[in-house]
Amino acid sequence: MIVSDVFYNIRCDACGTELCEEWYHDAGNGEFATILGESGWFTAEHDRHYCPDCWERDDDDRIKTRDGRTYNEDGREIRDRHLNYLELSEGMTLTQMRAELERGQALYSSMVGTLYKGMLADDLNTGYEWLAELLAERKGTPEWEAYHTFDSHGIFSRFRDEMYDRVYNRNK
16 A cells, blocks of 8 residues: 655755754644744744754844845845845846846746745845836936836847747757
8 A cells, every 4th residue: 555644844945954854744834833943943034944053143133144144033034225236236227137137037937946946036026126116216217218118019028038938948
């Protein structure tokens, strides 16, 4: 007789260490929350988990993780938007920034579920937020009008589809 059982464990998003070498059979979210808290693990938004070796508190009582992320006490990520916003937008037009995001979206669409796909999704969400900020900041400029002309003619969606075809066909 073939019997199927489901077993659960949690893996650290920074180093890959598992919560316990023994798999927990049919553990629910409530049980994991208790086990994680007692073991010194930190749980952040988007189901990210960090073992005790991969997180620490900084001088401002924020939580810094080994993978370079910063969280507040309740697990929401804190991003230094101003610095990254300036770095990303420096020397880029709205159209160039959107084209880069479309390339990233095409790559994301062609990836099989991995840790890297999740990281790319986070970066794409942040990129689109920055693009929205830039659009609001540059509203009424010739650059803004050119961007909307490209967008209204479907150039970005055609660009993404062509990029997806190139990435997808390269991976075959």
